[in-house]
Amino acid sequence: MFLFQSPPQTSYDLRFSIAGIPVRVHPLFWVIAILFGLSSSSLIHILLWVFAIFISILIHELGHAFAMRRYGQRSSIVLHGTGGLTIPEQISWGGGTANIALTPNQEILISLAGPFAGFLFAIFILLITIVMGGVITLTALFGIIPFPIAQIPNGGDIVNTLLITLLWVNIFWGLVNLMPVYPLDGGNVARYVLLQSDPWDGVRKSLWLSVITGAVVAFAAFFVMHSTYMAFLFGLLAFQSYQILQRRM
Numbered sequence: 001m002f003l004f005q006s007p008p009q010t011s012y013d014l015r016f017s018i019a020g021i022p023v024r025v026h027p028l029f030w031v032i033a034i035l036f037g038l039s040s041s042s043l044i045h046i047l048l049w050v051f052a053i054f055i056s057i058l059i060h061e062l063g064h065a066f067a068m069r070r071y072g073q074r075s076s077i078v079l080h081g082t083g084g085l086t087i088p089e090q091i092s093w094g095g096g097t098a099n100i101a102l103t104p105n106q107e108i109l110i111s112l113a114g115p116f117a118g119f120l121f122a123i124f125i126l127l128i129t130i131v132m133g134g135v136i137t138l139t140a141l142f143g144i145i146p147f148p149i150a151q152i153p154n155g156g157d158i159v160n161t162l163l164i165t166l167l168w169v170n171i172f173w174g175l176v177n178l179m180p181v182y183p184l185d186g187g188n189v190a191r192y193v194l195l196q197s198d199p200w201d202g203v204r205k206s207l208w209l210s211v212i213t214g215a216v217v218a219f220a221a222f223f224v225m226h227s228t229y230m231a232f233l234f235g236l237l238a239f240q241s242y243q244i245l246q247r248r249m
C-alpha cells in the first residue's frame with residue numbers, strides 16, 4: 001500500500017512476526033497515524049484511529065505476504081510513514097541474489113490479495129455487527145458511492161466508532177488502492193495486464209494510464225470530494241509516473 005522503499009531501521013522499530021512473517025513498524029508510522037486521527041474529538045478517538053489504521057494496513061500487507069508464500073516467495077512486512085510494504089525476500093542465486101520468478105498472473109493475484117484481504121475483513125466486521133444484533137445501513141459517500149455503516153445499538157460510542165472506522169479504512173482505502181496508478185496495487189495489476197497483451201509497450205501504456213488516472217482522480221478529489229489530501233497524493237503520483245515516462249524516452 002502506497003509509497004516506495006523500505007525506510008532505514010531505527011532503535012524505535014517495533015518488531016514481531018505473524019505466522020512466520022516478520023513485521024517491522026517504523027516509528028513514523030505511529031506519527032502519521034496520529035496525524036490522521038487528529039481531526040477526532042478526543043484522545044480515545046485518536047487512539048481508535050491509530051488502532052484501526054494499524055490493524056487494517058497489517059491485514060492488507062498480510063494479504064500480499066500470504067499470496068507470495070503461496071507461490072513460494074518468502075517476504076517481510078514494513079509499516080512506515082506512508083503506509084505499508086511487503087518486501088519479497090531475495091534468494092541466493094548463482095553467486096548473487098534474485099527474487100523468485102513469478103508469472104504475470106501470480107503478480108496480479110499477489111497485488112489484488114492486499115485490497116481483497118481488506119474487503120474480506122470488512123465483510124467479517126459486517127457479519128460481527130449482525131451477530132451482535134447490530135444494524136447495517138447504506139450511506140452515499142460523496143453523494144454517489146453507496147457505503148455501509150455498521151452500528152450496534154447497545155455497543156456504545158467506542159465500539160461503534162471502531163466499527164465505522166474499520167469499514168471506512170478497509171473498503172475506501174482498498175478501492176483507492178485498486179486505481180491503476182503507480183505504485184498502488186492497481187498500478188501493478190495494470191502493468192501486468194497490459195504487459196500480457198503487449199509485451200513490447202505494455203509498461204509504457206501502464207505509465208500513461210497511471211498519469212491520466214492519477215490526474216483525473218486528483219481533480220475529482222479536489223472538486224467533488226473536497227479532499228486536499230487525496231488531490232495532493234494523486235497529483236503527486238501522476239507527476240511521478242510522468243517523470244518515469246520522461247526518463248524512458
Ligand SMILES: [Zn+2]
Nearest residue numbers: 001114115185
Ligand atoms: Zn498493497
